[in-house]
Amino acid sequence: MSTPTRIRSGAMAFSEVPVIPCNDECLLRAGNTNCGGCGMSIGLTMLGRALAEAEDTCTLAIPACCGAVTAGAFPTTSYGVPTVCTTFAASPAVASGLAAIRDINGESGQVICWAGDGGTYDIGLATLSAAAERNENLIYICYDNEIYGNTGGQRSSATPHGARTTTTPGGKEERKKDILAIMAAHGIPYAATLSIAHPEDFRRKLLTAFGMSGMRFLLIHSPCPTGWKSEPADSVALVRMAVASGLFPLVEIFDGERYRVNVEPDFTDPAEYFARQRRFHDDEVDLEATRRTCRARHERLRFLAESFPA
Numbered sequence: 422m423s424t425p426t427r428i429r430s431g432a433m434a435f436s437e438v439p440v441i442p443c444n445d446e447c448l449l450r451a452g453n454t455n456c457g458g459c460g461m462s463i464g465l466t467m468l469g470r471a472l473a474e475a476e477d478t479c480t481l482a483i484p485a486c487c488g489a490v491t492a493g494a495f496p497t498t499s500y501g502v503p504t505v506c507t508t509f510a511a512s513p514a515v516a517s518g519l520a521a522i523r524d525i526n527g528e529s530g531q532v533i534c535w536a537g538d539g540g541t542y543d544i545g546l547a548t549l550s551a552a553a554e555r556n557e558n559l560i561y562i563c564y565d566n567e568i569y570g571n572t573g574g575q576r577s578s579a580t581p582h583g584a585r586t587t588t589t590p591g592g593k594e595e596r597k598k599d600i601l602a603i604m605a606a607h608g609i610p611y612a613a614t615l616s617i618a619h620p621e622d623f624r625r626k627l628l629t630a631f632g633m634s635g636m637r638f639l640l641i642h643s644p645c646p647t648g649w650k651s652e653p654a655d656s657v658a659l660v661r662m663a664v665a666s667g668l669f670p671l672v673e674i675f676d677g678e679r680y681r682v683n684v685e686p687d688f689t690d691p692a693e694y695f696a697r698q699r700r701f702h703d704d705e706v707d708l709e710a711t712r713r714t715c716r717a718r719h720e721r722l723r724f725l726a727e728s729f730p731a
């Protein structure tokens with residue numbers, strides 16, 4: 422973005438520069454390089470719309486991930502807000518600095534980390550935990566496509582059990598890490614899961630996060646047709662099935678203590694979810710165990726929401 426003349430001339434203090442609210446196209450714009458059916462693209466669009474609705478704006482900190490290359494090559498840059506591309510492990514630390522300076526200067530606008538699961542669950546976890554422990558005044562959004570998508574689809578600790586990736590050709594043997602529970606355990610003000618198949622819930626959670634201060638952590642289940650070996654047109658249907666079956670619960674956790682379940686799964690059979698992605702093979706997914714896990718997880722969340730309501 423070009424620097425306004427008034428800042429260069431020094432006629433106006435930086436804190437007096439008016440905030441330019443986002444519009445519908447402030448984040449994902451023409452010229453982006455994302456694959457068709459990319460959940461991250463839909464998530465960015467929804468984030469941009471929510472910022473516009475809130476008449477807010479943001480500065481982005483993005484570690485190495487598909488989001489860092491979304492902007493494409495100059496001049497078809499896709500992000501219409503100030504954006505810092507950070508090293509893989511550093512985005513929460515960089516965002517902490519950006520948020521601190523914003524607050525010292527009395528500026529407005531959100532500071533948002535937009536990161537993949539590799540940067541969140543694995544490589545950036547130390548700086549993310551440190552920022553959460555300090556309760557930094559920022560929003561951290563992880564779009565979880567369950568692989569290292571940008572580098573060819575290697576497994577991450579977000580990859581679900583049974584999924585074939587380039588580094589788990591026989592199906593991943595370990596289960597997916599529960600990053601929401603890890604983040605909530607820091608006692609941060611807000612931790613929530615979001616699905617692009619539930620846009621109203623998605624929007625409400627973004628607006629909730631914008632209206633709070635301190636560390637806010639949002640986890641988006643983000644279909645990746647390239648890595649999931651699924652049809653681009655199936656993306657939204659797939660993540661809808663993940664919510665309905667209980668594979669990806671939609672919940673909010675306040676201060677690490679109070680719970681709310683946002684969508685009741687009807688325990689749709691997850692078989693179709695697996696069948697429509699060629700990363701899963703019949704002999705590597707234990708459907709019966711998955712159904713049991715989904716029900717047990719939901720029962721536990723329901724118990725927490727009833728015992729410790731938000």
Ligand SMILES: Cc1ncc(C[n+]2csc(CCOP(=O)(O)OP(=O)(O)O)c2C)c(N)n1
Pocket residue numbers: 485486487488509510536537538539540541566568569570571572577
């Ligand atoms: C320290 C370091 N290791 C490896 C890489 C190479 N690298 C860049 S993006 C990426 C994958 C990122 O995965 P994720 O965070 O899940 O985002 P996605 O690509 O799936 O959007 C990797 C391994 C790097 N840039 N820095």
Ligand code: SF4
Pocket residue numbers: 454455456457458459460461462487566570571644645646647648
């Ligand atoms: S590899 Fe996956 S996450 Fe990356 S742009 Fe393509 S669909 Fe989106």
Ligand SMILES: [Mg+2]
Pocket residue numbers: 537538539564565566567568569570
């Ligand atoms: Mg990823």
